Amino acid sequence: MQKRANEISAPAQNSVDRLVDHLFRRESGRLVATLTRIFGPSNLALAEEVVQEALIQALNLWPFQGVPDRPAAWLATVAQRKALDVVRRESRFHALGPEIERAFWQTRAPPEAVDAVAFRDELGDDQLEMMFTCCHPALGADARVALTLKTLGGFGVSEIARAFLVTETTINQRIVRAKRRLREMRVDFGVPQPDELAHRLRSVLECLYLMFNEGYLAGSGGDLIREDICRESLRLVLLLADHPKMSAPEVHALSALMMFQAAHFPARTDGNGDLRPLADQDRTLWDHDLIARAFRALGSAQDGDHLSPYHLEAGIAACHAAAPSYEATDWIAIRRFYEQLLLVKPSPIVGLNRAVAIAMTDGPRAGLVALDAIRDASELKNYALLPATRGEFYYRLGEYDRAAQEFKAALNLSAVEPERRYIAAKISACGIGAI
Amino acid sequence: MPQFLLLLHEFPQDMSGVSPEDIQAIIAEYSAWSERLAKAGKFQGGQKLTDEGGRSITTNGGGLSVTDGPYNETKEVIGGYFMIEAADYDEAVALCEDSPHLKFGSRIEVRQVDAM
Structure with a gap:
């Protein structure tokens, strides 16, 4: 009796293991990309609907029947069937129906023969094409990021919000408007023509860069979703970097930058989920395999003579990655990179970072002088890191009262x-220092 | 060992706005629960029932009357069932206490199979 029970229960075993991290998020992004290629970008919403239905079907069945051996292939098969149902049912496809149906069977193996691995490789190109659609230059930067996260990353609206x-x-409206714009402009789904490629690629890179920063700068231990956003940006930029037609030097530079930054994740928070600044991080916790990959990518970025801001930022990140400690970092090189960066991308944030490098090469007093140059920048009016940095410099000078004042402003x-x-911990440290 | 039928009642909901991540998380909780049952040697099987609520058949005077379910005013349906083994009702109920269905569904009806 016991034995029989075990036999029956076999399908339930290892169900949880098959649900690897973010499987649904990843697969929904991939499947939407594939279906959008077939339906056309004007039917993006329909592709999303079909994929969502497939996910819901899994939600209905798997709790009772267990997770199938190859959940990704299962989802792909169900989504494909549902898509075919739509094609057969909806009048707007009637004229094109047979063609679309042929497109299904010609470019994709029939569902029963779908091999999860082969399918995944094929999906790469669909995702590239989707990336160019979601990051179309006609869309605002915010809309591009939201649409990319939703459509390619499979993030939910609530997660993005x-x-x-x-x-x-707000996010919903942003996405709806972006989709409408794509429809109105009759944007082609596909990798742009060579004459357009450089311009369109720039737009994609800008979106991925913003997406990564959104995840990284706000990154808090309490909200892991933001680290996911970084990882998704990295995944997409690597998709570009691995494609022979897309592998421009900037692509490699941006991928290097993201990998250098992502390598810090294990060291960025302490046990309480509190942020650990670079200076205090345990460098043995850094992901050294990722750093090695980042250096290789930076090597690939040296082809050609174009020096993009991504090159400079990756250069800075490389200096940090190569340094044995915060103090023993090549701050002179970092300062030089920031000065170059100021020329190509003038921004008070870059100025702020340059001041930090100056404080390391010439002392905190010189850092304070450098900060004076940007103290009235309107972009930094509500930027906590400006007073916090000033506080840090005063703190290092032993001027604890002034430091505490700045930290309070930052708080x-x-x-x-x-x-x-x-910041609160810094304020109490100032109190102790002053005694 | 006595067998128990677990009827998982639920209210079919609109899931179109639920994120892929959340859908996966719900499935993972159910899978973890049935795996716990299986590891304890209690799990006997389960099936999903279709969501439309089925048919209800009664005799009406001389003939049969067939109506669409669900059977009462509410839209609650039995989403599916599990068969488990347990020593008695107390154990059967205890095995359901950590079921995610109590969070995501509406209720679990526990019925012992009469072996006599």
């Missing part, structure tokens, strides 16, 4: 919880 600290309605501006805790 949480990451951007805006309401779901008033910061909305990110772990950052607030970090």
Whole structure:
């Protein structure tokens, strides 16, 4: 009796293991890309609907029947069947029906023969094409990021809203408007023609860069979703880097930059989920395999004579990655990179970072002087890191009262919880220092 | 060992806005629960029932009357069932206490199979 029970229960075993991290998110992004190629970008919403239906079918069945051996292939098969149903049912496809149906069977193995691995490789190109659609230059930067996260990354509207600290309605509207714009412009689904490629690629890279920063800068231990956003940006940029037609030097530079930054993740928070600044990180916790890959990517980025901001930022990240400690970092090189960066991408944030490098090469007093140059920049008016950096410099000079004053100003501006805790700890350290 | 039928009642919901990540998380919780049952040697099987609520058949005077389910005013349906083994009702109920269905569904009806 016992034995029989075990035999029956066999399908339930290892069900959980088959649900690897973010499987649904990943697969939904891939499947939407594939179906959009077949339906056309004007039917993006339909592709999403079909994929969502497949996910819901899994939700209905798997709790009772267990997770299938190859869940990704299962989802692909179901989505494909549902898509075919739509093609056969919907009048708007009637004229094209047979053609679309042929497209299914010619470019994709029939469902029963779908091999999860082969399918995945084929999907790469669909995702590239989808990336160019979602990152079309006609869309605003915010819309591009939201659409890419939703469509390619499979992130839910609520997840995106949480990451951007805006309401779901805002994100929804952003996405709806972006889709409408794509429809109105009759954007072609596909990799752009060679004459357009450089311009369109720039737009894609800009989106992925913003996406990564959104995940990285706000990154808090309490909200892991933001690390996911970084990983998704990295996945997409690597998809570009691996493609022979797309592998421009900037692509490799951006992928190097993201890998250098992502390598810090294991060291960025402490046990309480509090943020650990670079200076305090345990460097043995860094992902050294990823750093090695980043250096290789940086090597590939040296082809050609174009020096993009991504090159400079990756150069800075490389200096940090190569340094045995915060103090023993090549701050002179970093300072030089920031000065070059200021020329190609003038921004007070870059100025702020340059001041940090100056404080390391010439001392905190010189850092304070450098900060004076940007103190009235309107972009930094509500930027907590400006007073926090000033506070840090005063602290290093032993001027604890002034440091505490700056940290208090920073605390008033910061909305990110772990950052607030970090600043609060600095304020108490100033109190102890002053005694 | 006595067998118990677990009827998992639920209210069919609109899931179109639920994110892929959340859908996966729900499935993972159910899978973890049935795996716990299986590892304990209690799990006997389960099936999903279709969502439309089925048919209800009664005799009406001389003839049969067939109506669409669900059977009462609410839209609650039995989403599916599990068969488990347990020493008695107390154990059967205890095995359901950590079921995600109590969070995501509406209720679990526990019925012992009469072996007599």
